[in-house]
Amino acid sequence: MTQTNDTGQDERLDRALQSLPRGVEPTRDLWPRIEARLERTAAEAPAQAPRRAWAWQAAAAVLLVAGTALLTATLVQRSRDASLAQSPPPAAVPGVRAMPAVFGPAHAPNPEYDAARQQLSAMLQQKMAQMPLSARQKLEANLAEMQRAAAEINAALDQQPGDPLLEELLLNTYHDELAMLAVVNQLTSTSDAGTPADATRMQL
Amino acid sequence: MRLNFAGAGAGQGCVAFPTSPPSRVGGTTRWTLAEAQAGSEIDRAREVAEERALVEAAAAGSTAAFEKLYRRHVARVHGLCLRMTAQRETAEDCVQETFVQAWRNLPRFEVRSGFATWLHRIAVNAVLAQKRRRFESLGVDGSVDDVIAETLADANVSDPGARRDIEAAIASLPRGARHVLVLCGVYGYSHDETSAMLGIAVGTCKAQLHRARQLLGARLESAEEDR
Amino acid sequence: MKITTRPSTLAPLASIAAFVLLCAAPQAEAGTAINKRVAVLPGGSVEISNTAGQVTVTGWDRNEVEVTGTLGDGSERLEFATQDKVTRVRVVLPNKSWHVEDTDLVVKVPVGSGLSVSTISADIRARGVRGAQRLQSVSGDVNGEAGAEDVECQTISGDVAVAGSGLKGLLNITTVSGDAMITHVAGELNGNTVSGKFTITLGDTTRSRLRTTSGDVSMATQLAADGRLDIESISGGIRLDLTGPVNAAFDVSSFSGEIRNCFGPKPRRTDEYAPGKEWRFAEGQGAARVRIKSMNGDISVCRK
Numbered sequence: 232m233t234q235t236n237d238t239g240q241d242e243r244l245d246r247a248l249q250s251l252p253r254g255v256e257p258t259r260d261l262w263p264r265i266e267a268r269l270e271r272t273a274a275e276a277p278a279q280a281p282r283r284a285w286a287w288q289a290a291a292a293v294l295l296v297a298g299t300a301l302l303t304a305t306l307v308q309r310s311r312d313a314s315l316a317q318s319p320p321p322a323a324v325p326g327v328r329a330m331p332a333v334f335g336p337a338h339a340p341n342p343e344y345d346a347a348r349q350q351l352s353a354m355l356q357q358k359m360a361q362m363p364l365s366a367r368q369k370l371e372a373n374l375a376e377m378q379r380a381a382a383e384i385n386a387a388l389d390q391q392p393g394d395p396l397l398e399e400l401l402l403n404t405y406h407d408e409l410a411m412l413a414v415v416n417q418l419t420s421t422s423d424a425g426t427p428a429d430a431t432r433m434q435l
Numbered sequence: 436m437r438l439n440f441a442g443a444g445a446g447q448g449c450v451a452f453p454t455s456p457p458s459r460v461g462g463t464t465r466w467t468l469a470e471a472q473a474g475s476e477i478d479r480a481r482e483v484a485e486e487r488a489l490v491e492a493a494a495a496g497s498t499a500a501f502e503k504l505y506r507r508h509v510a511r512v513h514g515l516c517l518r519m520t521a522q523r524e525t526a527e528d529c530v531q532e533t534f535v536q537a538w539r540n541l542p543r544f545e546v547r548s549g550f551a552t553w554l555h556r557i558a559v560n561a562v563l564a565q566k567r568r569r570f571e572s573l574g575v576d577g578s579v580d581d582v583i584a585e586t587l588a589d590a591n592v593s594d595p596g597a598r599r600d601i602e603a604a605i606a607s608l609p610r611g612a613r614h615v616l617v618l619c620g621v622y623g624y625s626h627d628e629t630s631a632m633l634g635i636a637v638g639t640c641k642a643q644l645h646r647a648r649q650l651l652g653a654r655l656e657s658a659e660e661d662r
Numbered sequence: 663m664k665i666t667t668r669p670s671t672l673a674p675l676a677s678i679a680a681f682v683l684l685c686a687a688p689q690a691e692a693g694t695a696i697n698k699r700v701a702v703l704p705g706g707s708v709e710i711s712n713t714a715g716q717v718t719v720t721g722w723d724r725n726e727v728e729v730t731g732t733l734g735d736g737s738e739r740l741e742f743a744t745q746d747k748v749t750r751v752r753v754v755l756p757n758k759s760w761h762v763e764d765t766d767l768v769v770k771v772p773v774g775s776g777l778s779v780s781t782i783s784a785d786i787r788a789r790g791v792r793g794a795q796r797l798q799s800v801s802g803d804v805n806g807e808a809g810a811e812d813v814e815c816q817t818i819s820g821d822v823a824v825a826g827s828g829l830k831g832l833l834n835i836t837t838v839s840g841d842a843m844i845t846h847v848a849g850e851l852n853g854n855t856v857s858g859k860f861t862i863t864l865g866d867t868t869r870s871r872l873r874t875t876s877g878d879v880s881m882a883t884q885l886a887a888d889g890r891l892d893i894e895s896i897s898g899g900i901r902l903d904l905t906g907p908v909n910a911a912f913d914v915s916s917f918s919g920e921i922r923n924c925f926g927p928k929p930r931r932t933d934e935y936a937p938g939k940e941w942r943f944a945e946g947q948g949a950a951r952v953r954i955k956s957m958n959g960d961i962s963v964c965r966k
Contacts (some may be wrong), residue, residue, distance in 0.1 A: 238656045240652055241648060244620075244648055244651060244652060244655075245620065247601055247655075248601070248616070248620035248621050249620075249623075250536075250598075251512050251598065251601065251602070251621050252514065253510075253511050253515075253621065253622060254510030254513075254514050255510060255513055255514035255517055255518075256509070256510045256513065256526055257509065257526075257530065257618075258523075259527075261509065261527060261530055261531055261534075262502060262505055262509075263629075264531055265505065265531050265534045265535060266502070269498055269535065269538050270498075270530070317473070335539045402481075425542060434444045
């Protein structure tokens, strides 16, 4: 076989291989058996400290998917900052989505995300409660800053629906807010920093 | 501790895949958002963010989130396992093992890395850990064809016969060559990545790929003659 | 995270029992001087955690990790252990304690090590480490050095200072309210803050991406030929001073902030019925790209 024939055949073969579907669904649903083994895993190791460290990031991340600032809104409600009382947070009630109209129902969160969010927001609030009051307020005030920014952009979008600059700023604000919450979670997690008592040492 | 940014589009595969410039998908750089049409890129960014959210929720203990990840990735993981093992039941065992191991090791997963790639590595380990089955040396046992055929029934394929031939030909390859061909040729991993996943030397990987191509070429030719 | 072909090694890291404690002597008692050294495998990483005080890390050319310093009164012990390629230095505090003095740690690590330092209020300083680094503190200041590998600095209220080393890598800085000062860094930069003030001078910008909500960003840089600069703010002010030749396409817009430019055409209204100004044009060959967006923060772009 000449060199050219080899290359030609190789190329045809490569194309044929690349055209194969990478995904092949199993003929039956394997999830129930996997789920059963997950539960067994959880039963075997009830106290997994590293997993708890992710709780804050997870809660924040779930909210990102849900596209709502529920978490920050909850924190904002707790804060004693007077200026916040004047601008109502978009989502004051758990389960109510603060989706700007411009994104529409296509991007609305679905029940699985809500369930995961419920499961995790409780852990999140408990963590914040451990911090000294001044540190918690300072952090909440900063996180509320992002909440306020999202509200401002939403208000502007009501006036200028579909404005691409505003849409981009809004999307990025949601992303950034929750990325920030994820970072805060990681920084305040206890698995690396030592003991739970460290939370009470946080002075911002 | 590597801050690993490997995600989709990580470099050139060992076969001639069309490549696009590397982008830190899932990382903190959002250049494509700035440079392309806002609509589709916002969707892409959202998709990436959603996956990240699911991974983090699952790592914190949410089986609901993990199930969503399972639904998103099971087809690819199963496709990889099925083609590597060439046996339906073994492939299903590998899929289960993959997701259980993934669940156990989620806290150690660096969210910035590619979740799909990480899953694939676990899947390859699961495949390698399978004990050799008696019938493997006999090649295709018929079960692979059934599954592929069922898949093809749904797919909009121009030449299902040809595709079935390739899958059967892959399944009939000897084990080492088949593993390399599936990872390199079908899933686009580079020689470095493939050899690392399989625990073999890069030279061995290249030799196996060459062998696989020759065998595949020969088997496809005879399959065409038969049709 | 390491992937091996033996699933049994994928054990949760939290299992402290899995660590091999190399200190045959009892762990360092509180209030005492620390002086420990251990041989480590090359190409590994070092994880350090401390609550309050100081952590100073420098790279050296030995395959050893050395920890010196003073363990603060009230601390339970210093954990110092190495397993495979991970070495851990951790100040352990008792569960319920109120009078804990600062612990100062001076750690020397192999120059190629990966490094992860985590503190609550202890300041962190790292120099001469060339592996990937993650330096994080809740309220301590972080003082690091950029290198060829990824460097990540994160704080809530601590300030961050990063100096360049002449090498090109990726630098990620995130603060909630801490300020950041970044000087003569090359390569790629990602900065995120809510209200911190970011002051940045770069050697040349290959890629930079900065996000702030209300903190001000002030940046002086030269643009690389195919450089990308992307700055976004809600209400923080943005100031960009460009040095060297400018060959870039500018896409600057603000919803209700002012745009002040020292060169190029005047900004114009985006829409006669809406607020919003934009400034879009190409200077020189226009190969680099500068994107600046704000909600109502003022933007200023000048050449120096």
